[in-house]
Amino acid sequence: MYPLQSGRTEKDERGSDSLAASGGGLGGSGASGPAGGADAEPPGICSQLTAFGRPRYSAEVASSPEDAGGTLIITIANQKGGVGKTTTAINLAAALALKGIHTLLVDLDPQCNTTMSFIDQHTLARSMYDVMVEGVPISQVIVPTNVENLDLAPARIALAKLETSMVGELDAHFRLKDRLQEVIPKYEYIIVDTPPTLGLITVNAMVACTHLLIPIQSSYFALEGTDDLLETVEKIKVRANPDLQILGVLITLHDRRTVLARDIHEQITQVFGDKVFRTSVTRSVRLEESPAYRVSIFEHAPHSSGAIEYYALCEEVMERV
Numbered sequence: 001m002y003p004l005q006s007g008r009t010e011k012d013e014r015g016s017d018s019l020a021a022s023g024g025g026l027g028g029s030g031a032s033g034p035a036g037g038a039d040a041e042p043p044g045i046c047s048q049l050t051a052f053g054r055p056r057y058s059a060e061v062a063s064s065p066e067d068a069g070g071t072l073i074i075t076i077a078n079q080k081g082g083v084g085k086t087t088t089a090i091n092l093a094a095a096l097a098l099k100g101i102h103t104l105l106v107d108l109d110p111q112c113n114t115t116m117s118f119i120d121q122h123t124l125a126r127s128m129y130d131v132m133v134e135g136v137p138i139s140q141v142i143v144p145t146n147v148e149n150l151d152l153a154p155a156r157i158a159l160a161k162l163e164t165s166m167v168g169e170l171d172a173h174f175r176l177k178d179r180l181q182e183v184i185p186k187y188e189y190i191i192v193d194t195p196p197t198l199g200l201i202t203v204n205a206m207v208a209c210t211h212l213l214i215p216i217q218s219s220y221f222a223l224e225g226t227d228d229l230l231e232t233v234e235k236i237k238v239r240a241n242p243d244l245q246i247l248g249v250l251i252t253l254h255d256r257r258t259v260l261a262r263d264i265h266e267q268i269t270q271v272f273g274d275k276v277f278r279t280s281v282t283r284s285v286r287l288e289e290s291p292a293y294r295v296s297i298f299e300h301a302p303h304s305s306g307a308i309e310y311y312a313l314c315e316e317v318m319e320r321v
Helices: 010-021 085-096 128-134 157-163 172-180 200-208 225-240 259-273 283-294 305-320
Strands: 070-076 102-109 149-151 189-193 211-217 245-252
Touching: 010 211, 070 085, 070 200, 085 149, 085 189, 085 211, 085 245, 085 305, 128 149, 128 157, 128 172, 157 200, 172 200, 200 225, 200 259, 211 225, 245 259, 245 305
Parallel strands: 070 189, 070 211, 102 149, 102 189, 211 245
Antiparallel strands: none
16 A cells, blocks of 8 residues: 555545455456476567467566666657556656655656656656757656656657657667666656657667566457567677666556456456556546546545556566566
């Protein structure tokens, strides 16, 4: 459970604990790792395929913060839109900050939804576009949020023209990695939100990060396109970022009441094995409302299933790294 918010009673805590234990808050419905030695993963991400023709993973032990220079950089990526990347980035970062961990949230999505969830983007003089293209130090664009221990590197719509602005640049794929070096000593975690594409912005985020978190919507077409994402990861690991690790797969927009959702959960687990987080995120009106108030789910609806689930995800992330 996350710490009690102001005005929260002991009864509320017991109620939320009961919700989590009964499966209302934690997504433990059927997510399990591969059974038996026959499913052990050989070297190379794409070396073993399931009946669905996709790679199977095992949850190898991720590197420690010391191995990553003291800072863990987690990129949240999936080229499919509407899978909960931004919601996950915002609330995972907020959960880490709630634990007293100094966290930086980097918005690389030209839609700027992460930025708009905390500040009025029209008040910004500079953004990540200026950092990536103009060479402005990232420390000059970082702004504090209303969440203690959480800072934001904001985006503006100008990011949409980043790829054309960087055509022919020899260091184009390493630009974010280089820019982050300035602030890495200041933060324990850096969370990067990406656009729903596999273009230069997303590649920059994967080259710069230590770990990749993949949200997958609990829907019929859930696994469509994941092959391209995983192929991109494999190519990046060859040279640009050999230490890149897949931290886990988060099932989002899940509805445990339907047979289809349970079948999709099982299919995703068959493909990714124990890379699938025990926690899944259910559909929640509260999660959709919170950005309108420019607060995280923990401030907007601290007793909601979304708050419980994202705090549980945060704890799982910390366990894995």
